[in-house]
Amino acid sequence: MMIAIIDYDAGNIKSVEKAFLSLGEEVVLTRDAEEILAADGVVLPGVGAFGEAMEKLHSYGLVDVIRKCVEKGYPFLGICLGLQLMFESSEESPGVEGLHLLDGKILRIPDAPGLKIPHIGWNDLSYPNKGRLFEGISENSYVYFVHSYYLEAADPKIVVAAAEYGTCIHASVEKDNVFACQFHPEKSSETGLKILQNFVNVTKEVAEQKNA
Secondary structure, rough: EEEEEOOOOOOHHHHHHHHHHHOOOOOEEEEOOOHHHHHEEEEEEOOOHHHHHHHHHHHHHHHHHHHHHOOOOOEEEEOOHHHHOOOOOOOOOOOOOOOOOOOEEEEEEOOOOOOOOOOEEEEOOOOOOOOOOHOOOOOOOOEEEEEOOOEEOOOHHHHHEEEOOOOOOEEEEEEEEEEEOOOOOHHHHHHHHHHHHHHHHHHHHHEEEEEH
């Protein structure tokens, strides 16, 4: 089984690769359309600015590839900036259209007395809805965040994990074959590795169904 990690010159991609390798999975770091479409599961990681990232995805011809992956039912995981790019737009880059794989907008964390922005550090999660990424992970587990903008999903039913930081942050979403985390599972110790393992498990199930 192969996991493709999309390489579009964004930050933190190598640490995501290392995390999957530590789980014993075969991964390819690539921006080649054929390699991505030949994989069993696809990951869109990233740290950086929304507008610049969308520009890179367009310049590398990856927007249509990503949409094709999702349409064909590939398990698809967005991480941090990757989550944000999957939605309609971001206040960080007005006028820039996101991938719009899911409905929702990316908003700036509101200023509040004593609240540091960017939000950097460990926060616990609540589970508004059951999510496959969190199988075997107890509610109120802690994960690691680094962000100034957060997701407000249009449909609350897709929100499988939430965190409080000055506002309610939609920390993880799931809809059919599409998954995303605002936090960094690759930096979230054993809990984060379990989340990535759960994504691998979903990917294996889908691959087995296709080959049956």
